[in-house]
Amino acid sequence: MVLVPLKQAITNNDWKQPRLIATDMDGTLTQQGTFTASLLQSLEDLSAANIPVLIVTGRSAGWVSGLATYLPVAGAIAENGGLFYPKHSAESVALTPISNLVKHRQQLAQAYQSLKSEFPQIQESSDNRFRLTDWTFDNGNLRVSQLERMNALCASLGWGFTYSSVQCHIKPASQDKAVGLRQVLQDYFPEYATQQVVTVGDSPNDASLFNPELFPFSVGVANVLDYVDELRYQPTYITAASEGEGFCELVQYLC
Incomplete structure (x- = not known):
């Protein structure tokens, strides 16, 4: 599968403006492991444009509860689809039922x-x-x-x-980012069809977000090329820049 440069897709009018962004965090929002001022401004720009952002990360419940509280996002999914932290909620929602x-x-x-x-x-x-x-x-x-x-x-x-x-x-075994995201979209954001959602990532644990049968519009930041041969599914589009700068590139096109 050939990854289409995001700029080319937009120039050729092959891009459909999304209404919601679901994005990985490490290596996708971060730049060398940190949030930059440009990233925070991009999240603010998306909020001003009424494009909600959901973080979908492998990071722990303990980390992600804070992210959902302090960042201008609509919520955050932790542990690769295990839990969801809605915005302005002190409680997590279990996406993977665990009895004990x-x-x-x-x-x-x-x-x-x-x-x-x-x-x-x-x-x-x-x-x-x-x-x-x-x-x-x-x-x-x-x-x-x-x-x-x-x-x-x-x-x-x-x-x-x-x-x-x-x-x-x-x-x-059944827990992954796509399963968790689809459940959150169904329960909390039913007004958005999957064709209106763009998924963004960079690593093998993001592969389910690149499944075209589930999410036809997906974007890999440029460092996804490090894993392209290890991905079960590959993103539809790819940014020119890597990591958080790639995400900011996407936001510039949207806003």
């Missing part, structure tokens, strides 16, 4: 130890203690072959597995 949280965490810990027995170099992520639905360890430049082996091991144990440029995730 303590037992669930114990089972995730056991799965992690199974991986660690074969890959002793992996280290639990610093934010793992703030998680509810998944278990994470740092992606310390693991090779594709190692990641594929981890995926197979998790599947044999009944778990799902995904990764980004930052972290690897052991998760419920």
Whole structure:
């Protein structure tokens, strides 16, 4: 599949103006790991243009509750589709039902130890203690072959597995960003058809957001090219700039 440059699509009038943006965070909104002034201004510009933004991230429940409160966004989905934090709400909404949280965490810990027995170099992520639905360890430049082996091991144990440029995730098998986003759109934003939503990302854990059967208008920021051969689905369009600058490029076209 050929990734179409975003500028080319807009010049050729192949682009349909979205009414809602659903975007990954790390490597998509961030620039070298931080939010920039340009990014915050872009989010303000989208708010002024009445284009809601949903953050769809693999980051933990503990981190994401703050994002939904302080950023000018309509809400944030945490843990790759596990939880949703609506704007101006103190409570999270479970997107992956878990009947016994303590037992669930114990089972995730056991799965992690199974991986660690074969890959002793992996280290639990610093934010793992703030998680509810998944278990994470740092992606310390693991090779594709190692990641594929981890995926197979998790599947044999009944778990799902995904990764980004930052972290690897052991998760419920059916939990992913697209499933969580579709549920949030149905329950909280029913006025928006999927054809009016643009999804944005940069990593393998964003691949479900690039599924054209679910979200026909998707954008990868330029650094998605680092993973293009590892993606089950590829974005429809690609920005010229990488990371947060790529997201700001998209917003400039929209606003």
